[in-house]
Ligand code: ATP
């Protein structure tokens with residue numbers, strides 16, 4: 728069945744727009760914008776969201792299992808987006824732990840999961856995705872890391888409507904699958920398309936920098952880092968992964 732869909736030309740943030748309406752939204756409601764004045768990433772970072780042909784969308788989901796069960800969500804949504812883009816003609820799309828999509832070592836898209844809900848209650852989740860399709864050059868000076876567009880990754884770019892509809896559909900299917908089987912069904916799929924699998928990386932944890940070889944994720948969604956043969960599992964929102 729068809730989700731509630733709201734199309735907005737200009738908004739602060741599609742995530743914020745849905746967060747403001749929690750309590751009034753049906754599960755699966757979607758908001759899409761053409762331009763975000765305050766698009767955001769993790770921990771207060773900005774998401775550049777100019778007018779043009781990029782996608783900025785968010786969806787609301789009610790997770791009966793509660794906030795604790797939401798930990799692996801950015802990972803499963805990342806797998807869903809990467810696999811969908813691969814099927815739509817961009818075979819080299821990869822995931823980067825915990826919330827990015829990469830193409831040829833550059834950032835193509837980001838996922839932002841935000842939530843409310845008390846321990847023991849259902850979690851109210853807003854899951855946002857920003858996908859660069861064809862970034863206007865004027866907006867790019869603000870991005871302080873290597874980035875790219877889907878137009879570079881596809882021989883024949885699907886229309887924006889097809890992309891949006893297919894991605895929304897696959898994200899919703901994946902959220903249902905996650906409710907049924909949790910992360911276990913996704914670990915292998917993630918590791919198959921992990922941009923940094925078996926590559927040297929560093930983890931930035933506050934002021935600390937830890938170097939090692941990335942070994943994919945485990946059943947809890949933790950990043951596995953190999954430092955001289957010792958494997959340590961890293962979880963949590965304060966960690967950033969970088970290639971060496
Ligand atoms: P982490 O690994 O911790 O997720 P990150 O640097 O990717 O680190 P995020 O919060 O995930 O941080 O994403 C925000 C960052 O993404 C910004 O600080 C900027 O470097 C980059 N960025 C912002 N807008 C875009 C965009 N449209 N396309 C690609 N990258 C962007």
Ligand code: BTN
Nearest residue numbers: 740766767768769837838855857
């Ligand atoms: C990241 O890489 O940190 C995540 C970026 C998420 C950007 C999307 S665009 C749609 C939604 N609205 C926002 O303000 N952020 C997300």
